[in-house]
Amino acid sequence: MEVPMPKLPLHVQPTGPTLVNADTIFFTEPQTLRTTIDLLGHSIAIEAKPIVYTWVHGDGSHRSTRTPGRPYPRKDITHRYMRPANRLAARVDTTFAVRYSIDVGGWSNLGTDLTSTGQATPIEVREALPVLVH
Numbered sequence: 001m002e003v004p005m006p007k008l009p010l011h012v013q014p015t016g017p018t019l020v021n022a023d024t025i026f027f028t029e030p031q032t033l034r035t036t037i038d039l040l041g042h043s044i045a046i047e048a049k050p051i052v053y054t055w056v057h058g059d060g061s062h063r064s065t066r067t068p069g070r071p072y073p074r075k076d077i078t079h080r081y082m083r084p085a086n087r088l089a090a091r092v093d094t095t096f097a098v099r100y101s102i103d104v105g106g107w108s109n110l111g112t113d114l115t116s117t118g119q120a121t122p123i124e125v126r127e128a129l130p131v132l133v134h
Contacts, residue, residue, distance in 0.1 A: 005116035017124040023078040027069030045101040052095035058088030091118035
């Protein structure tokens, strides 16, 4: 039996295109998975808590943090794109610490962390040029 880990949504600010050399804010909404499955006549409770967030920016770079970031005006997790791009695929991959309990017994750690690859979020990066108007 397979229990899939949640794919956390990536939120990006500003919405719409972002600019070269400007901070782009990333954040997600952490979710702890709590579920119970029946396996071979036993009730198994499973809990998976997010512990690491890997921010894949879509330009070949990434960064890992222990926090999920927050929206503007906070700038907990940011990235600056160096080149314009029509459609980058950014995402947040989430690593979960998993524990389980069999038949309402004590909790045991799975012994390995599990990582869920996030869904791609398209990002357009534009370059703005200053124009002198008089």
